[in-house]
Amino acid sequence: MHKVELTILVVALVLFSALGQTADCADLKALAKEASAGLRAVENMSDHAAAAAKLSEIKVKIDQIRAQDPQNVELRILDSKYKRLIGIYGTPSSAPAASSASKTVDSAGMEQALKDWEAIVALKEDFIGRLEEVIPTYVKNIIYDGVHADEVLAKIAVLQKEAPAVKAQVVAFSAKYGKTVEEIDAKIYGLTPKDTKLSLYDPKNQRPDESPGLAFKKLSDGLTNLEEAPKIEAKNILNRVLQGLDLIESFVMDTERDKRYAEVEEKLAMAHRFSPQDQEIRDWQAKIKAMRSKSKVDIEKALDTARFPAPFASFAGPGSAAELAASALKFFNQEGGGEANETTVKVVVAGNWVVAKTNIFGEPIQWGLPIWAAAYRNENKEISRVFRLTILTQEGLGIAKRPPWTGVWVGDSFRMRTANIK
Numbered sequence: 001m002h003k004v005e006l007t008i009l010v011v012a013l014v015l016f017s018a019l020g021q022t023a024d025c026a027d028l029k030a031l032a033k034e035a036s037a038g039l040r041a042v043e044n045m046s047d048h049a050a051a052a053a054k055l056s057e058i059k060v061k062i063d064q065i066r067a068q069d070p071q072n073v074e075l076r077i078l079d080s081k082y083k084r085l086i087g088i089y090g091t092p093s094s095a096p097a098a099s100s101a102s103k104t105v106d107s108a109g110m111e112q113a114l115k116d117w118e119a120i121v122a123l124k125e126d127f128i129g130r131l132e133e134v135i136p137t138y139v140k141n142i143i144y145d146g147v148h149a150d151e152v153l154a155k156i157a158v159l160q161k162e163a164p165a166v167k168a169q170v171v172a173f174s175a176k177y178g179k180t181v182e183e184i185d186a187k188i189y190g191l192t193p194k195d196t197k198l199s200l201y202d203p204k205n206q207r208p209d210e211s212p213g214l215a216f217k218k219l220s221d222g223l224t225n226l227e228e229a230p231k232i233e234a235k236n237i238l239n240r241v242l243q244g245l246d247l248i249e250s251f252v253m254d255t256e257r258d259k260r261y262a263e264v265e266e267k268l269a270m271a272h273r274f275s276p277q278d279q280e281i282r283d284w285q286a287k288i289k290a291m292r293s294k295s296k297v298d299i300e301k302a303l304d305t306a307r308f309p310a311p312f313a314s315f316a317g318p319g320s321a322a323e324l325a326a327s328a329l330k331f332f333n334q335e336g337g338g339e340a341n342e343t344t345v346k347v348v349v350a351g352n353w354v355v356a357k358t359n360i361f362g363e364p365i366q367w368g369l370p371i372w373a374a375a376y377r378n379e380n381k382e383i384s385r386v387f388r389l390t391i392l393t394q395e396g397l398g399i400a401k402r403p404p405w406t407g408v409w410v411g412d413s414f415r416m417r418t419a420n421i422k
Contacts, residue, residue, distance in 0.1 A: 028065055032074040035061040039081045055085055076182070083186040084211060106191075113177075113191035114207070120173050121208040124215040127166050128222045131159055137221045140229040142274070153273055159226055170219050181213030188212045234275035238284060241267050254299045254415060261292040306416035308386060309372045311348040318401050321349040328371055328391050331405045344375040345384060346421050353401045356392050356409075366395045368409065374421050384418040387411070 038058040045051040062078050134143050134155045144152040178184045194205040208215075241264050248260045268285045275281065315321040325347040332338035332347070351370035359365050368390040376384040388411035393399055395406070 028069055028072060031061045031065050032072070032078065035065070035078050036074070039078070039085065042085050051085070055082065058082060080182050080185065083182065084189050086189070110192055113188050116173060116176065117188050117192065117212045118208055119169075120212055120219070121210050121215045123166065123169060124210070124219050127159070127162065128218050130155070131222045131226060134159075135222070135225050135229045137218050137225060140225045140232050142229055142233045149270060149273070156226070156230060163223060163226055166219065167223055170216065170223065173216060177212065177216075181211070181217050184213035184216055185211050230274040231278065234271040234278050234281055237267055237271035237274070238278075238281055241271075241284070249295070253413065254295075254302065257295055258292070258299065261288065261295060264288050265292065303383065303415055303417055304420075306386075306414060306420070308346060308374055308416065308421045309348065309350065312350050312352075312370075314352075315349050316352050318353075324369060324403075325349055325371065327403045328369075328373065328405065331391070331403070332373065332375070335405075337405060337408065338375060341378050342375045343378060343381075344373055345418065347371055347373045350388065354390065356390070357395065359397065363397060365397055365399060367393045367399065367401045369393075369401075374416070374418075376418050382418055383415055384421060385413050385415050387413045 035058050038054055038061070042051045042054050042058070045054070059082065062075070062082060065072050065078070066075060128137060131137070134152050135141065136143070142149075142152060142156075174184075177187050192207065194200065194207075195202070198205055245264065248257055248264070265285070265288055268281060268288060271281045272278070272285065311321055311325070328337075328347045329344055332342075332344035338344050348371065349369065350372050354368045354370065355364045355366075356368035357364070357366035371389050371391055372386060373389055374384045374386045376382075390409040390411070391405050392407045392409070393401065394404060
């Protein structure tokens with residue numbers, strides 16, 4: 001056989017195989033779609049014999065899917081629905097003998113299974129209904145704004161107090177009926193068949209709207225999340241605190257540093273409330289307390305050692321440095337240039353005149369004079385804040401370098417004892 005002919009044969013075989021696989025996939029999808037549609041139809045049937053016959057047809061399709069692809073993603077859903085409906089309607093072989101079968105069903109066992117079913121659904125509606133206000137069953141998160149957590153913590157505390165009793169009921173239920181949704185549903189639906197002689201709406205044929213397996217799963221997931229979500233939230237708070245911790249000491253204003261330490265202590269207290277047993281959080285609470293105490297000591301030392309800057313020695317004018325400083329002091333205290341609740345105690349010139357503003361031609365229309373100014377809050381005269389400022393003249397072409405002043409630019413600042421201002 002020539003090479004060209006061999007190549008053509010190989011390509012043909014590959015294409016044939018691919019087409020076969022595509023056809024198989026299409027067949028499986030069609031079977032799954034038909035089985036799913038059939039199950040939905042059965043759910044709306046009132047004729048038990050017809051429903052059982054339809055379920056027999058669906059079983060063939062499900063078995064065909066399983067034979068061709070045991071790992072098919074649709075199988076678990078189809079099996080679960082099929083088992084649930086078999087528990088309600090039975091199979092064609094059992095349907096004709098429904099009346100006799102119902103007589104052989106352990107009435108006491110059926111009654112107990114139905115009570116257990118109703119109880120697990122009622123427990124889920126009560127406990128999970130309240131739990132989902134603060135913790136979802138599908139994710140381990142706390143539902144709150146991150147700040148106002150008092151109400152959430154109060155609800156969690158109530159639920160955690162109830163959790164052991166709820167867990168005991170869930171464990172006892174699982175011991176009787178299984179650990180998975182499919183296993184539980186299959187067993188309880190099998191123990192509680194409906195009476196085919198009676199109407200579906202007859203009280204004896206009434207069942208809870210939710211499957212027992214799903215109620216069990218939601219309770220199991222909810223109990224797990226109730227235990228783990230607060231611990232996770234506590235760690236999240238701690239991690240956010242640690243990410244910004246190094247920045248605290250970089251703040252120039254010492255009052256801002258202490259404010260940030262206070263915020264960190266508050267956040268760690270919140271983390272502790274979510275997870276009181278977390279040793280790492282308790283360790284960091286002690287560390288932050290020590291760091292804040294040290295920072296306060298350092299602040300006090302800085303206040304003691306800080307001194308008001310000396311006047312600029314090389315002031316070139318125009319104007320007298322002393323007279324300009326006095327004019328600025330008057331501007332702050334008497335002419336409305338300062339804060340209403342502040343008193344400026346001293347001003348010195350800190351540099352030569354600078355251009356503050358120019359027109360479109362680059363010509364100066366406003367001048368600024370660098371100064372140091374110390375002021376205290378009237379409610380705390382012992383501590384003054386020293387500001388590096390530029391005090392501004394009026395505006396206009398050819399404006400002179402002199403008062404009256406119209407405003408200031410604010411630069412850095414530091415605090416010091418008012419008594420040390422000379």
